Amino acid sequence: MDHKDKATAIFKDNLQNFxxxxxxxxxxxxxxxxxxxxxxxxxxxxxxxxxxxxxxxxANYKELMGxxxxxxSMWHAxxxxxxxxxxxxxxxxxxxxxxxxxxxxxxxxRVVFFIPPVLSQLVVGLIWNWILNPEMQNGQHIGFLNxxxxxxxxPQLVHDWLGDPKTxxxxxxxxxxxxxxxxxxxxxxAGLQTIDKQLYxxxxxxxxxxxxxxxxxxxxxxxxxxxxxxxLTILGCMQVFVLILALVNEGLVNHTxxxxxxxxxAMQNTNRFGYACAEAVIFGTIxxxxxxxxxxxxxxxxxA
Amino acid sequence: MLMRQSLTICSFFIFGLLxxxxxxxxxSNNILLWxxxxxxxxxxxxxxxxxxxxxxxxxxxxLFAPSDSYSQKIIAAAQANVLPDIYGILDKKSIVAxxxxxxxxxxxxxxxxxxxxxxxxxxxxxxxxxRSFVAGNVYGVKPGIYGVPIDVTDIQLIxxxxxxxxxxxxxxxxxxxxxxxxxxxxxxxxITPFVSGWGELWLLDCFTSNYAFNIMGEEKxxxxxxxxxxxxxxxxxxxxxxxxxxxxxxxxxxxIVTKGNKYAEQDFALERAAFAFNGSWCVNVYHDMNPxxxxxxxxxxxxxxxxxxxxxxxxxxxxVVNGSSPNKxxxxxxxxxxxxxxxxxxxxxxxxxxxxNKEAISVISPILxxxxxxxxxxxxxxxxxxxxxxxxxxxxxxxxxxxxIGEKTPQQVALDVQKVKxxxxxxxxx
Numbered sequence: 001m002d003h004k005d006k007a008t009a010i011f012k013d014n015l016q017n018f019x020x021x022x023x024x025x026x027x028x029x030x031x032x033x034x035x036x037x038x039x040x041x042x043x044x045x046x047x048x049x050x051x052x053x054x055x056x057x058x059a060n061y062k063e064l065m066g067x068x069x070x071x072x073s074m075w076h077a078x079x080x081x082x083x084x085x086x087x088x089x090x091x092x093x094x095x096x097x098x099x100x101x102x103x104x105x106x107x108x109x110r111v112v113f114f115i116p117p118v119l120s121q122l123v124v125g126l127i128w129n130w131i132l133n134p135e136m137q138n139g140q141h142i143g144f145l146n147x148x149x150x151x152x153x154x155p156q157l158v159h160d161w162l163g164d165p166k167t168x169x170x171x172x173x174x175x176x177x178x179x180x181x182x183x184x185x186x187x188x189x190a191g192l193q194t195i196d197k198q199l200y201x202x203x204x205x206x207x208x209x210x211x212x213x214x215x216x217x218x219x220x221x222x223x224x225x226x227x228x229x230x231x232l233t234i235l236g237c238m239q240v241f242v243l244i245l246a247l248v249n250e251g252l253v254n255h256t257x258x259x260x261x262x263x264x265x266a267m268q269n270t271n272r273f274g275y276a277c278a279e280a281v282i283f284g285t286i287x288x289x290x291x292x293x294x295x296x297x298x299x300x301x302x303x304a
Numbered sequence: 305m306l307m308r309q310s311l312t313i314c315s316f317f318i319f320g321l322l323x324x325x326x327x328x329x330x331x332s333n334n335i336l337l338w339x340x341x342x343x344x345x346x347x348x349x350x351x352x353x354x355x356x357x358x359x360x361x362x363x364x365x366x367l368f369a370p371s372d373s374y375s376q377k378i379i380a381a382a383q384a385n386v387l388p389d390i391y392g393i394l395d396k397k398s399i400v401a402x403x404x405x406x407x408x409x410x411x412x413x414x415x416x417x418x419x420x421x422x423x424x425x426x427x428x429x430x431x432x433x434x435r436s437f438v439a440g441n442v443y444g445v446k447p448g449i450y451g452v453p454i455d456v457t458d459i460q461l462i463x464x465x466x467x468x469x470x471x472x473x474x475x476x477x478x479x480x481x482x483x484x485x486x487x488x489x490x491x492x493x494x495i496t497p498f499v500s501g502w503g504e505l506w507l508l509d510c511f512t513s514n515y516a517f518n519i520m521g522e523e524k525x526x527x528x529x530x531x532x533x534x535x536x537x538x539x540x541x542x543x544x545x546x547x548x549x550x551x552x553x554x555x556x557x558x559x560i561v562t563k564g565n566k567y568a569e570q571d572f573a574l575e576r577a578a579f580a581f582n583g584s585w586c587v588n589v590y591h592d593m594n595p596x597x598x599x600x601x602x603x604x605x606x607x608x609x610x611x612x613x614x615x616x617x618x619x620x621x622x623x624v625v626n627g628s629s630p631n632k633x634x635x636x637x638x639x640x641x642x643x644x645x646x647x648x649x650x651x652x653x654x655x656x657x658x659x660x661n662k663e664a665i666s667v668i669s670p671i672l673x674x675x676x677x678x679x680x681x682x683x684x685x686x687x688x689x690x691x692x693x694x695x696x697x698x699x700x701x702x703x704x705x706x707x708x709i710g711e712k713t714p715q716q717v718a719l720d721v722q723k724v725k726x727x728x729x730x731x732x733x734x
Contacts, residue, residue, distance in 0.1 A: 049379045051402035129567070134558035137576045139494055163559040165711060248562040249503030253705045268372065269505070270694035271399060 043278035048271040060278035070279060073257040074286070080173040080258070081237035088177035089229060092184030097218075099185075100192040110189070117182035125246020128175045132247075134160035162248055165255040172247055172256060176240055183236075184229045191225030192218070220302075227298040231291050238287055259283045331630040334362045335638055336388035338381075340374035341621055342367065343588055347654045351647060358641075361634055382408055387626045389635040393451075396694070397686045401443035403624075404450055410625040413448035415636045423640055424449065430679055431456045431619035431660050434686045442690055452639040453619030453660040455651065458678040459510055459583040460615055461605070465598045467495050467578040476600060480546075480607035483579075487555040490578050498550070499557040499577035501565025502708070505701040510616045511581055512704060514604050516543045517683065521611035529690045531729045535700075535722040536715075544714030546607065547707045561705040573597055584675035585620065588656035601674040603681065617682025620657060699724040 043060055047053040064070055095113060099106045116124065133143030141147040146158045161171040195218065203213045241260035248256050250265075257265075259279065266276035339348065345367045352363040366388070368374045375394045381387045387408055393400050403409045416424040416432075424432060435451030437443065463476050471490045477483040487497035502508040516525055520539040527533045528540070550556050557563070557577050565582070572580040573593035580586070581604065590597050606613040623642075625635045641647065648664035651657060658672055658679075659665060665676055685691050692700070703717035712720070 048399065048402060050382050050399060050408075051406055135496065135571070135576060136494075136558075137496075137574075142576070160558050162562050163709065165709060168562075249501075249564045250505050252562050253702050253709065253711065265698070268375070269698055271396070 039277045040281055042274050043281050045274040047273045049267070049273045053274075056274070060275045061282070063275070064278050064282060069254055069257060070259070070262055072254060073259050073262045074283075076169055076256065077238045077240065077258040079169060080176055080240055081234055083170070083173035084177050084180055084233050084237045085230065088181045089184050089226075089233060092181040092229075093188050093226075095181075096185050096188035096192055099189055110186075113185045114182045116179045119179070121179070121242035122246050124175065124179050125243055128178075128247060132161045132171065134163060163252065165252060168248065168252045168256050172240075172244060175247065176237060176243055179243070180233065180236060184233065187225055187229050187232075188222070191222050195221045223298065223302055227295065230298070231294055234290055234294065235287060238283075238290075333360060333634070334364060335390060335631055335635050337363055337365050337390040337623070337638075338374075338378070338388045339365065339367060339392060339621075339623075340369050340371045340394065342369045344621075344651065344655050344657075347651055351642065351650075355638060355641060359637075361638065363638055382406070385628070387628075389626050389629040389631045390623050390639065391626065392621060392623050397691065398443060400450070400624075400686075401437070401441075401445045404437075404445050404627075407627045409450050410627040410629070410632050410636070411446065411448045411450060412452065412625065412636060415640065416449045423643070426645075426662060427453060427643060427660050428456050428619075428662060428679060430617060430682055430684075430687075431622075434618040434684055435622055435624075451619070451622040451624045452643060453622040454642060454648075455620040455657040456617065456660050456679060457584045457620030457658060458615055458617030458675055458682050459507075459581065460601050460603050460675065460678050462572065462580045462582055462586065462599055462601055464572070464575060464578050465600055467575060471495060471578070476602045477605045480605050483605045484549070484553055484555065487553060487579075491554055496557045496571075496577040497555045498579045498581070499563070499568045499571045500560065500581040501563050501568035502560050502705070503562045503564050505698070507565060507581070508701050508704055509697060511604070512543060512546075512700075513685075514613055514615055515546055515607055516540075518606045518611055518613035519543055519608050522614070522683070522688075526688065526690050529692045531725065535725060536718045541714050541718055542607075544704065544707060544717050547704050548714055551708050551710060556708065561708050569593070572599075583616075583620075584658050584672065585656075587669070587671055587675070591656055599671070601671065601678070603678055612681060614681060614683040615678050616684055617679050618684035618686060619660060693725075693728045696721065696725050696728055 042053075044055060044057060045053045046056045046059075095109070099109050099113075103109075119127075131144045132146075133141075134146060135142045141150050141158065145161070149155070149157045159167060161167050199217050199221075200213060203217060208216070238258075239260055240258055241264070244251070244256055244258060244261055250269075251257055251261060260283075263276045263279045263283070266272045266279060337348070337352075339345070341348075345365070348365045352365050356362050368377050371394055374392075378387070378391060378393060381391075382403060393403055393409075400409070404411075431453035432449060435453060436449045437445040437447055439447040441447070461476075467490065468474075468476065468486070471486070471493045473486050473489055477486050490497045500507060500511065502511075513525070516539075519542050520537075524533055524537075524539065528535065528537070534540075557568075557571065560568075563571075568580060569582065569586055569589045570593065571577050572582070572586075573590045575594075575597070590599070603613060603615050623639055625632055625639065629635060643661055645661050645663045648659035648661035649667050652659040652664055652668050652672070656669070656672065658668065658676055665673075668676065700721050703712065703721050706712040707714060707717055
C-alpha cells in the first residue's frame, strides 16, 4: 500500500467515525448547546415572549443584583438544601447501614423507603396537602397531622403549617426531605454493598471496635458515594419547584419563593422572558460553582 | 461495509431533519384546532365528526392541558411559527396584542359584520368586546374583532342554602356589613364562612378589583394605573382594609392564601364553607363533586353606595384564527358553526357553561341563569383602556396576602405597592 492509499484509508476511517458520531453530536447541539446559547443571548434583551426584542445589554443582570426577592428565594432554596444535607442524608445513611446488616424484613424496608422518591412531586404535594390541611369541619380537624396532634393531647400544637410564614418553609423542607431521602438511601446501600466484606472480617480479627470499623473502613470507602449524594442533593433541592407549586400554589406571599418559582413567575406572570433568562443564567452559574466547590472540598477530604 | 452503514444512518438522520423543515402548509380540507379545555374535549370531538359529515371539512381537535402548559406551548409554537389554524391565547391583552401585531391572529371583523352583523349580534356584547380592540387602543392594534367567544363566564359569590339556614340566615346578604354579620352567625354554629382559591393571585385580584370599583369607581382606578393617583390614597387603603376586616372577623377559611381554586371548589362542594367566591364554571365542577349541593348566586355584597360594584365577566374561553393559516376561511366558518345556537345549546347542556350565543341562554339551568344575570354588571381587565404593570399587580396581590396572614397593615402594603409603582413609573420615563 503506497502513501496515498494509506492516507485515503485513514481519511475514510476518520470520516466513517465522524459520520457515526454526527447524529449524536447534532442532537446534542440542537437540544443542548443551542438552547443554552439562546438563553444566554436572550438574557441581554427585553422581550415579552412574542413581538419585538430590545437589546438592553447588562440591564437585566444589573436589576437582578438589586432584586431582594430573587436573593431571598436563593436563601430559601439554600435553607431547603441545608435541611436535606443535615437531616435527610444522615438519616438515609443510617438506614442504609441498618439495612446492610443481617436484619429481618430488610427487603421490605428497602421497598418502603424507596416509595416516596418514585412518586411524582405532584402526588407528594397532594398527599401532604391532605396531611397538613388546617381546616375543620363539624368541629373535627380534616388534616391528618392536626387531627393526630389534637387527639393525642397536644391541641396547642395544632397549626396552619403551610399558611404561617414561620413554619411554611421548614414544612416544605421536611416534605422535600421525606421524598428525597429514598434516593440517598438506595445509593448509600449500593455503596455499602460494594465494600469488600473481608475488610470487616480482618478488622474484627484485629479486635477493632464497631466505631473504629465505621470510621476507618466504612467512611473512607463510602466517601465517593457520599460526595455524589451530596452533589445530587444540592442540585435537586436548589431546583425544587413542582413540590412548592403543589403545596402552596403561587406561594405564601414571598416566604416560599425559590429561584425556579421566581424564574417561572418572571415568564408566566410578568412576561419578562429576558429577565427570566438572566435569572436562569445566574442560577445555573451558582449551581455549577457550588458543585465544583463541593468536589474540591471532598477531594481534599479524601487526600487527608 | 461500515462506511455504508454509517452513511445509511446519516442519511436517515438528515432526511429526518429535512422532513422537519417542510414547505409552508398549503390550503387543504383539514383544520387543526388546539385547546386546553379537558371538560369540553369530548363534545369538541363529537362536533368535529358532525362538522365533517355536514361540510366535508375535517377538524382535528387536539387537547393540551393544563392551561399553564398550553400557554407555554402556544408561545413556543408562535416563536417557531407552527401555530394551528385555530387556537386560544390564555394571556393578558397586551400579549394578545403582540400576537396580532406579529400577524398570528386574523382580523374577524369582516366575517362578524357580514349579513348586517348577524354573527356579532348573536353573541354577548361583553364577551365580544373582550376580544376586540377599539380605535386608539393603547396597544397600537388596528381596531377590530380578533377572537370568537365560545362561552361566557362571570365570577360571583356563591352561597350554600342549607348551611345558611343552619345558622338561621334566611336571605343572602345584601351589604358587606350583612355579610360580616352572617359570617359571625355561621361561626357561632361551627361553620366556616368563606372559601376561595386565593393561592391563585388572579382570583384574589378579581375580588379586590370588585370592591375597588365599588369604593372609588373606574376612573380613579384607571388614574392609579396611569400613575395619577397613589396607592396610598384613602380609597385604596379602604380596599386593603377589607382584607384586614375579613381576617379579624374570622371570615376566611384557614390556609386561604395558599389554597388553589380546585381545593376551594372541593371545600364548597363538600359543604365545608358557606360562601365561595368562584366563577360560573363551578356549576360543572360542583355538579361532578356533589350533584345534590343546594346553592345560590349573588354578586359580592357592596361595601359602599358611592359607585356600582362591578364583577369580572367576559368571554370564558375563546378561539382565534391563525392569521397566516392557508385555511383561514374554513377555520372562520367552523367557528361560526361552533357558536351557532344549536351547538351552543349542546355545549351548555353537556358542560354546564354559560353559552356565548344569546339565543342559547334560554335553555340553561336556573343556577346558570343566576350567573347570566351578572353579565350586565360585569367588567374585565381585557376591556379596560389601561392595565396595571404586572410587577405592580404582583406586589399588590402579594401585599393582600400579607394582610391576610397578619404580617402587614393595609397602610404598609399601600406604601410597598406604591414603591414598586414609583420604580416602574421612573423606568417608564427613562
